[in-house]
Amino acid sequence: MAEHRLLTAEREQKILELLGQSRVMTVAGLSEALAVSEATVRRDLQSMHERKLLQRVRGGAAFQGLTRQEPLFADKEEQQTEAKRRIALKALELVDDHDVVYLDGGSTVLALARLLEGRQGLTVVTNSMMAAAELMNSRHRLILVGGEFRARSRTLVGPLTAPVIQSLNVDKAFMGTIGFSIPDGMTTTDPSEAFTKEQILKRATQVVLLVDSSKLGVPSFARSGTIGDIDVLVTNRISEQMLRDVDSLGVRVILAGE
Amino acid sequence: MAEHRLLTAEREQKILELLGQSRVMTVAGLSEALAVSEATVRRDLQSMHERKLLQRVRGGAAFQGLTRQEPLFADKEEQQTEAKRRIALKALELVDDHDVVYLDGGSTVLALARLLEGRQGLTVVTNSMMAAAELMNSRHRLILVGGEFRARSRTLVGPLTAPVIQSLNVDKAFMGTIGFSIPDGMTTTDPSEAFTKEQILKRATQVVLLVDSSKLGVPSFARSGTIGDIDVLVTNRISEQMLRDVDSLGVRVILAGE
DNA sequence: CCATTTTTGCTCATTGTTGCGCGTTTTTGC
DNA sequence: GCAAAAACGCGCAACAATGAGCAAAAATGG
The missing domain is CATH 3.40.50.1360 (Rossmann fold)
Structure with missing residues (x-):
């Protein structure tokens, strides 16, 4: 695997992945994990928030499912x-x-x-x-x-x-x-x-x-x-x-x- | 993983978690558990109370009963x-x-x-x-x-x-x-x-x-x-x-x- | 190869958040 | 009742996060 700078799409993918694991990530943490500036992370988060892919919170981002409740049909068998x-x-x-x-x-x-x-x-x-x-x-x-x-x-x-x-x-x-x-x-x-x-x-x-x-x-x-x-x-x-x-x-x- | 200061969303999550366990928490207790000042805890509780996530009581907060889940097909306020x-x-x-x-x-x-x-x-x-x-x-x-x-x-x-x-x-x-x-x-x-x-x-x-x-x-x-x-x-x-x-x-x- | 567009990182003014001091209100102990 | 203590809310200063503007770097398209 060539050591290349991550494409925007790759970064977004990675952000979602990290969020899936930790439920919440700071801008600083993402900046470090993705090796880009905090400004770039903010722009990414902004864009992804507008597309409802995650929740923006001050200081970082939260996983969609964290605050938003999915009550009525909570599929507990949800795997994968x-x-x-x-x-x-x-x-x-x-x-x-x-x-x-x-x-x-x-x-x-x-x-x-x-x-x-x-x-x-x-x-x-x-x-x-x-x-x-x-x-x-x-x-x-x-x-x-x-x-x-x-x-x-x-x-x-x-x-x-x-x-x-x-x-x-x-x-x-x-x-x-x-x-x-x-x-x-x-x-x-x-x-x-x-x-x-x-x-x-x-x-x-x-x-x-x-x-x-x-x-x-x-x-x-x-x-x-x-x-x-x-x-x-x-x-x-x-x-x-x-x-x-x-x-x-x-x-x-x-x-x-x- | 980098130690970061807890985000607002994380704090709120934690508060709900603690409340779920103990049914009731003091401001002082939360302040210590979350490592923030009591003033911040009060502001958090105030905000969460307004959003009906918990019940505010003097000295702390109490677990919000059943009202949690808002059904997917929310009823608007009904007359008659x-x-x-x-x-x-x-x-x-x-x-x-x-x-x-x-x-x-x-x-x-x-x-x-x-x-x-x-x-x-x-x-x-x-x-x-x-x-x-x-x-x-x-x-x-x-x-x-x-x-x-x-x-x-x-x-x-x-x-x-x-x-x-x-x-x-x-x-x-x-x-x-x-x-x-x-x-x-x-x-x-x-x-x-x-x-x-x-x-x-x-x-x-x-x-x-x-x-x-x-x-x-x-x-x-x-x-x-x-x-x-x-x-x-x-x-x-x-x-x-x-x-x-x-x-x-x-x-x-x-x-x-x- | 160069011109153009897009993306990125930096600076800085602005805004949101936090903790503290202090006056006020509520509760507690008697 | 009443005074002390606890809890509260408000204003303020310090700090953190943010967004906008801009220049450099990278990607794109002749």
Whole structure:
């Protein structure tokens, strides 16, 4: 690894990482850790705060989750939150201002929803109640697909979702999944859920799949789309073998790092 | 890791932590634990008390009881809550187990949603995000109409709601409204909202309008249904004149009392 | 290679924070 | 009740953090 000065994006990544560990960092501490002046750190923090990636406090910065409470649906089973967050951050780079995006269910996609404050004028279509709750107070245009509420995933699923989805076109669809493997593609536990996912795959110009490494290679019950439906795969870790396989199928892979 | 002076946010976090353990802390104790002057502790406690994070008591601070979590779908301050609750209770009597009901937006209907735990095996269709949030944890079947999210009323409205509503039949529709008067019928502020209301009126076997007396006789902007669409009117108070008028139009009136 | 733009680090005026002194208010002990 | 003690709040000075402006350095694009 060449000893090069860190790029802005790298610095930001590092800041989030440090914050994830310590919950809070001083400007002085970051300045030292990143080997840049405090002025630069302040500019970074300012910019990242505006994009809601962290909380600015006098003297330093605090992790988003520290003061902000996530009560209603506190997923205690939340594992790999840091990995999910990094995946979401990479996915955020794919979103441009004024895009029409679709957000699927799942905690990784939800992490992305929380970051969308960093963009402007989006139209967000979703079947995820949690993502909707997150975006209710944003300035983005929010559209929910109708349908039956599935408690387990807190999403709207089933045949009733079809008419709304079919009357819309979205630029980018950010999908989650329960399992992902080469032979089966995307799989999930519930056929109604799978049905809705397939609907949206047909209506999206670009399909981005967000999965942490624990889902890779693990098939589930109901097929919800083939690998051919996917344009971009964002994950935190992937085996050489799988990387070659999906690459040969024309899927662009983005690594979010460990 | 560099020893740094505690940031304000860190101090506050620590204070809450200590309070969680000991239920109560003295200013002197906090001053020592945090290594800051008592003056600073007092300022911190003052600030946190104003934000309802703890209870200020002379000499120190006490743990703030349950009020901690502010729900994701925060309720705005409600007026006439008692009247609304009584109206909702009367409306609940119209609901039988295993009914298919529609819940409209508005706080009175929301009050009814909260009471639906008292029934079994309902299928609840709604365009209200607040009602949906309320029923997410219930055992009832929950169906949301799709559509565009309108922040003001926290409901889903507009043309996208039509296909879902049109493919359903409901036994009883519980509607709210902004204004109600004899010449204009039901009126509301937003045409998209009115559109969705009209859709559901066509698909409901029985239409129940829930209004507190402050809405009676007060017309608003967009017509969302005529008096002829209504089967039952539940309110807390009504003038003799209006009672005669709606009665002559075949509307059954239920009084919830003052 | 040079011109242009962007990023960075420095200085400095401004603003926010902290601790202390002191007068006032509340509580405590009798 | 009443006086002493404790707690409090206010103003002030010292200090820390900040943002703006500017020049140097680095990246970018002919």
